[in-house]
Amino acid sequence: MSLVEFKNVTKSFGAISVLKDVDLTIEEGEVVVLIGPSGSGKSTLLRCINALEAINGGDLEVDGISVRASRSEIRLIRQEAGMVFQQFNLFPQMTALENVAFGPRRVRNLTKAEALEQARALLAKVGLADRGHHYPSELSGGQQQRVAIARALAVKPKLMLFDEPTSALDPELRHEVLRVMQSLAEEGMTMIVVTHEIGFARKVGTRLIFMENGKIAVDGDPAALLDNADNPRLKEFLQHVH
Amino acid sequence: MEFEWSVVWQALPELFKGAQLTVMIALAGLAGGLVIGIVAGLMRAYGNALLNGIAFLYIEVIRGTPIVVQVMFIYFALPLAVDIRINPITAAITAIIVNAGAYIAEIVRGSFLSIHNGLREAGLALGLPSWKVLLYVIGPLAFRRMIPALGNQFIVSLKDTSLFIVIGVGELTRQGQEIMAANFRAVEIWSAVAVFYLIMTGTLTLVLRLTEKRMKIL
Ligand SMILES: Nc1ncnc2c1ncn2[C@@H]1O[C@H](COP(=O)(O)OP(=O)(O)OP(=O)(O)O)[C@@H](O)[C@H]1O
Ligand SMILES: [Mg+2]
Numbered sequence: 043m044s045l046v047e048f049k050n051v052t053k054s055f056g057a058i059s060v061l062k063d064v065d066l067t068i069e070e071g072e073v074v075v076l077i078g079p080s081g082s083g084k085s086t087l088l089r090c091i092n093a094l095e096a097i098n099g100g101d102l103e104v105d106g107i108s109v110r111a112s113r114s115e116i117r118l119i120r121q122e123a124g125m126v127f128q129q130f131n132l133f134p135q136m137t138a139l140e141n142v143a144f145g146p147r148r149v150r151n152l153t154k155a156e157a158l159e160q161a162r163a164l165l166a167k168v169g170l171a172d173r174g175h176h177y178p179s180e181l182s183g184g185q186q187q188r189v190a191i192a193r194a195l196a197v198k199p200k201l202m203l204f205d206e207p208t209s210a211l212d213p214e215l216r217h218e219v220l221r222v223m224q225s226l227a228e229e230g231m232t233m234i235v236v237t238h239e240i241g242f243a244r245k246v247g248t249r250l251i252f253m254e255n256g257k258i259a260v261d262g263d264p265a266a267l268l269d270n271a272d273n274p275r276l277k278e279f280l281q282h283v284h
Numbered sequence: 285m286e287f288e289w290s291v292v293w294q295a296l297p298e299l300f301k302g303a304q305l306t307v308m309i310a311l312a313g314l315a316g317g318l319v320i321g322i323v324a325g326l327m328r329a330y331g332n333a334l335l336n337g338i339a340f341l342y343i344e345v346i347r348g349t350p351i352v353v354q355v356m357f358i359y360f361a362l363p364l365a366v367d368i369r370i371n372p373i374t375a376a377i378t379a380i381i382v383n384a385g386a387y388i389a390e391i392v393r394g395s396f397l398s399i400h401n402g403l404r405e406a407g408l409a410l411g412l413p414s415w416k417v418l419l420y421v422i423g424p425l426a427f428r429r430m431i432p433a434l435g436n437q438f439i440v441s442l443k444d445t446s447l448f449i450v451i452g453v454g455e456l457t458r459q460g461q462e463i464m465a466a467n468f469r470a471v472e473i474w475s476a477v478a479v480f481y482l483i484m485t486g487t488l489t490l491v492l493r494l495t496e497k498r499m500k501i502l
Contacts, residue, residue: 094408094409118411120410124409127402129402131402148416
């Protein structure tokens with residue numbers, strides 16, 4: 043069974059139609075990199091997967107559960123699909139450790155001690171073992187984003203969604219986040235990543251999707267597409283981001 | 285004319301009793317007002333059209349009428365309308381609950397809505413139900429932002445208790461009025477009453493400052 047399945051999905055905000063009959067199937071273990079011009083619907087597509095946006099037409103299933111199902115099933119989808127935001131969105135009143143322990147405690151109902159122990163392991167995994175007691179405001183952007191990745195992983199998702207995870211970061215801080223994402227991909231995590239990091243797409247991605255105007259315009263192997271795109275608009279887009 | 289300290293000393297026990305009643309009414313009223321205000325504020329911020337409408341109507345009616353009219357209504361009109369006996373102190377506490385509740389509702393709504401929506405989404409994205417996101421993520425942040433405005437409302441409500449003189453509650457102002465009527469020492473009595481209020485509001489301000497200092501606003 044596929045992990046994510048879009049069937050003729052449409053989504054609009056008022057009169058603006060943002061996703062137009064999207065069909066897309068993503069299998070376990072894929073690392074899908076989503077690119078496309080601003081406003082083409084990349085974030086919306088991602089946010090429909092964990093039902094932060096409700097779809098208007100068609101159907102969308104995550105691990106066999108429809109995003110049109112009941113609220114409690116939508117919560118199950120969200121536990122399966124961890125999300126990392128462009129602006130990190132860490133909880134500012136909690137330390138890094140508490141941020142990471144939050145999901146297991148409040149969603150998986152672990153005891154505080156168990157949750158903190160897991161959180162420590164996850165922070166170590168993203169290279170922040172020594173920053174557990176810092177508040178988000180005391181961390182650099184790159185560190186905050188790595189905490190945010192650990193926070194999402196703590197709920198033990200089957201799938202990770204990244205919406206421009208490095209766009210808010212200074213160039214010299216991007217690689218530390220990209221490295222964590224790469225090692226996650228190497229462990230076999232299924233990932234959907236909206237990004238302008240073409241290097242990441244080539245090195246880590248197993249599939250590249252170019253979105254345009256609410257539709258999937260190109261879908262294929264990253265290296266092949268990046269080296270000789272025959273879609274003229276993809277070609278033009280790549281010239282701009284390179 | 286001379287300021288007679290002895291008048292003040294003599295009045296102290298009575299004034300002190302009045303101040304105690306003032307504090308009691310204010311505390312009970314604000315505790316209730318906080319509960320009503322949180323509920324109504326959350327209804328305004330997150331409720332469906334019906335809940336939002338109910339809360340809106342409540343807030344508008346209370347903000348649009350003077351508190352003296354409200355307490356008169358509770359004390360004199362309500363017993364006639366629905367046939368219940370209500371004593372002055374209960375009427376006074378109820379008036380503060382209902383009145384402060386409406387203002388606190390607006391404070392609660394504003395501070396919850398001022399929290400960056402990305403945090404709500406981050407909570408939801410972990411698979412939490414909305415109420416847990418409100419309770420564990422948004423609530424604690426919103427509460428910090430509420431403190432200054434809440435403090436202001438507490439002080440206003442504390443002073444509003446002086447208006448309950450109109451239904452004969454023996455709070456601080458009423459005690460002052462009665463002593464004054466007997467000895468005609470307006471300067472001494474009203475100075476003393478004012479100092480009593482200042483001590484109460486000053487204490488409140490101090491407690492709020494300390495709370496604000498302990499909780500960084502994020
Ligand atoms: N909550 C919303 N309300 C109204 N319109 C929205 C909303 N969210 C997105 N849109 C519109 O939907 C379209 C697609 O937006 P989306 O954020 O998915 O694009 P994107 O590809 O992620 O762009 P970017 O690269 O700038 O992040 C845009 O025209 C945007 O203005
Ligand atoms: Mg976007």
